[in-house]
Each structure stands twice: as C-alpha cells, then as structure tokens.
Amino acid sequence: MSPAEQSQRRKSTRNGWLLSAPALTLLFLAASGPLLIVLVYSFLTPGQYGNVVWEFSLDGWVGILFTRDIFDGTTNLADAHLTIFWRSVKLSLMTTALTFALGFPTAWFIATRPPAQRAMWLFLITIPFWTNLLIRTFAINEVIRNEGLMNTVLIGAGLISEPIRIINTDTAVFIGMAYVYLPLMVLPLFAAIDRFDMKLLEAGYDLYASRLQVLRHVILPIVKPGIIAGSILVFVPSLGAYVTPRVLGGGKNMMIGNFIELQFGQGRNWPLGAALSMALLLIVMAALLIYVRASTKGNNPHG
Template sequence: MTAAQRRWLLLAPAVAILACVAAGPLLVMLVYSFLEPGEFGGVRPAFSLDAWFSVLFARDMFDPEIVEPNIAHLAILWRSVSLALQTTLVCIVLGFPTAWFIATRPRGTRELWLFLVTIPFWTNLLVRTFAIQEVIRNRGLVNTLLMQAGVIDEPIQMLYTDFAVLVGMAYVFLPLMVLPLYAAMERVDRRLLEAARDLYASRWRMFREVVLPLSRPGLVAGSVLVFIPAIGAWVTPRLLGGGRNLMLGNLIELQFGQGRNWPLGAALSMTLLALVLVALLVYLRAVDPDTRRRDHG
C-alpha cells in the first residue's frame, strides 16, 4: 500500500460520516427549497421558485402583481448579521487583553488560566442561558443591586431586548475568541517587544506595529469562529430575546414548525449557509499571504 492509499484509507471514515450527516441532508434541503410546501408541513414534488422569491421579496396583499421587499425577512436578516458582527466585536475587545494576559504569564501557569477560560463549557448552554435570564431580569440580580444602591428607581428592562441577546452571545462565544488569540500570541517572540521598546516606540505604537500584526492570524480565526455560530444562533435569541427579536435560526425553525413552509425554511437555511461561506471567503483572503501580497502590490 502506498502512502497516498493509506492516507485515503485513514480518511475514509471521516469522509463517509461527512457525506452521510452533512452533505446528504444539505442536498435534501437544497432540493426542498425548490419544491412546493405540503399541507401541514412536508413538501409536494412540484418545482417552484416561490421559496427563494420570498426569502427577500413579498407580493402585495391586495395586488399580487406588485412585488415589494419582504420587510420582515430583511429586518431579521439585518438583525442576525448586525448582532453577529457586534458579538464578534465585543469578543475581540474582551478577548484580546485576556489572551494577551494569559500569553504573558510565566510558562507553567498559563495552563491554569486557559483551564479557567474553558470552565463555562462544563455547563450546558441552556442552563447558562437561563442563569443569565435570572441575572438580568427585572427583579434579577443586577436590577436589585442597582435599586438597593439607589442608582435607579425603576428596574431597567434588559431581558427580552437585543442587548440581552448580545450579552448572552458574547458570553457564550468569548472562549472561541480567546483560545485562537492565545495560540497566536504565545508564538510572538518577546525579543521583538524588547527591541521596539529599545527603539523608543510608544506603548500604542508597540501594540499597533508589533503585537497586532503578529496576533492577526489568531484574531482572524477567532472572529470567524465567533461570527459563524453567532449568525446562526438559536437558543440565546430564543431565551433572551423573548421570541420578539427573531434571528435567522429562529425564523428557519418557524418555517419548519408553525409556518408549515419547509421550502422557505430550506431556502432560508441555504441563505444562512451562503452568509457563512462569505465569512469564510473573507477569512481565507485575510490569512492567505499570497492574496495579501497581491493586495499590497
């Protein structure tokens, strides 16, 4: 057996699993998105582009000839992209100093800090989200403390807002930003920092021209790891958004449930997939040195 053959043989189980549980269902969804909805869910084997049409458009209720943008879907789409970007941003702001802190601890103690970062993963996502609910609800921890301290008279409505969804997602996805950032920062040669300091670089300049460029691969990887699950998030917006602030994942679920419009659900899933692919393309461009060199001439 040649090395190539052996490689393929070893890959075979993974490829088979991916074909069965990823590619197969995806293909089914793709086909569904071009069919007509069945009575009470399911699909009818009749070709139709209606599902794809209604991802972004709608027909006027009085005059079906008039085509208008689907304001509901556009609003939900926008919220998903916007909240996913905000989540990524919050994770960068919180994760960057954290990762740097860990990377600059003495060898041997870093593992302990990393270990602490992974502690939230021990508890189920659902339980953690319910816990956040308890903290930010009207008679929850934060409001009670603020009221007792006399800072506010009336509880601040935090639960069931976009803010709550943002807090929940940033909390859940933060480790996904810290870990790749740490991996990149750990490899930064400390002597470069000393050199910069010797040459009288200000702290800001040191950060901008040494730390940031060298942490870039981790930053990009972390952003992708946060953005992709954030844009498809389901549990967090469902529990903290109060069902009022739908994100794409919730909209898709609605179509497979009460909406009884599986083709639309499938078309929306494909739209989500396309958004993820765009994010990955941006990622590839950002890390591929060839592309970067071309960009810089």
C-alpha cells in the first residue's frame, strides 16, 4: 500500500467517525446512560414504598435465582422466577420457529416474482407497521376471543358446536407474537434470497440432486445469514414482549417483561426489577454473539 493510499484510507476512517459522531453521541446518552442507572440500581436496597435506598446490596441479583421462603425463612431456588423465564424463552423460540416456517415460503415467493412486482409485494408486507402494535394486538384479540370472528364463523359453518378457547392462554400469546413479528422474519429472508443466484438451482438439478437435497445443500447454506438475522430480529423482541402477553395472555401467566414491570409497580422491588432487566440484556447479548459467530462463519466458508 503506497503512502498516498494510506493517507487516503486514514482520511476516510476519520471522516467516517466524524460522520457517525452525532449518532454515537445519541446512542451513548440515550442508551448507555439510562442503562448505567439500571445497572447501579440493581445493586441497591429496595425502599419501603418502591424506589431505592442508597445501600449496597446483592439481593437484587441473588433474587433472580433464589428466594427466601416467606414462611420458614429458608432460601430456595426461585421456582416462580424460573417458570417465568422458561415460559418466555420457550414462547420466543416457538415464535421464531413459526415465523420462519411461514416467512421462508413467503420470502421465496416474493424473491421469485418479476422485479417489477417485488416492490409491490414488499410494500404489502410492511402494511402492518402502519398501525400501532397495541391496535394490532387488540385486533387479534377480536379475532380469537370466544365470541370473536373465528369462533362465530366456525360455529356458523357448523364445524364446531362449542367455541374453541384460545384467548388468555399461552397459545394466544404465541399466535399474537408470530403475527406481530412475521414481517421482521420475511424482510431479512427476502434480502438473502434476492441475492441468491437461481442458476445454482439448475446446477444442482443437473447434478441429479433431489428437490430436498437442493434445499438442504444449496439454498439453506447460502441464505443462512438471512435466516439468522431474521431469527434474531424475532427472538429478541419476543423475549422482552410486554403488550402481547398482557393483552392476549390475560395477565395470568407472566413473561419476563411483565415480571419486570411487576417489580417496579406493585412488587416494590426496584433492584430486583433492575437486575432482571440486566439479566434479560445478557441473554439477548449472548444470542447476538452466537449470531455474529455464526454469520461470519457463513460468509467465509474457506476460513
């Protein structure tokens, strides 16, 4: 590399930093600042009526996994908390799987349309974003409730005699989240499939590969970054979902988001709430790390 080239590169790096400075400042002040407060609060003592007392304590962090039995004073594994964590992770994984199962054929369909039509199909995918999340969730509620659209139609058609009860169950939360997050799966999948060279398909068939083999050995490895990006985009917000479990789940079975809210409200244990928020953040970061690992491997198959 010549000295001229080097100085040119340095200049472009500096300009890059300068250009991104406003965004970085905003990120630091608006994201890291509040996060630091949350981190500090997680190491304090809860106040009598909410808020915190400025005394160092690890109780918030210990309280994530362990709980002192209020009646006999022994410390046990916090069964209630683990149930909530497990429900959140399970529902988020299920949501990711379902959105993939629905999103992959959709994205494939869009990517294989003539270029002039693709914009229209993509535009249709983004339409749900025009409406507020809360309103979309209430709309789902209207469809699946006992006397809602789905049950009325099914009963009217004589297919069932008793309404199918979905509302206020984990299934309702699952359906709601899959509906809400589906576009987040379709868009990155489309981006990946769009770049896919269809000639590779013909090459695969020419080499006597079956349709399934082409899917497994040709398509999936190449669109893998899109699959991972889509899965992350769905999994992360699902894990912290608050509105959907609250509206569709009927509030009976909490997810992590609702559990954190409880600590800042009626639970009056802000440090535990703060520690739970940080724990959620750590889970999300772990998921992102796996993503970065997996996607760099995918882009660089020959080492």
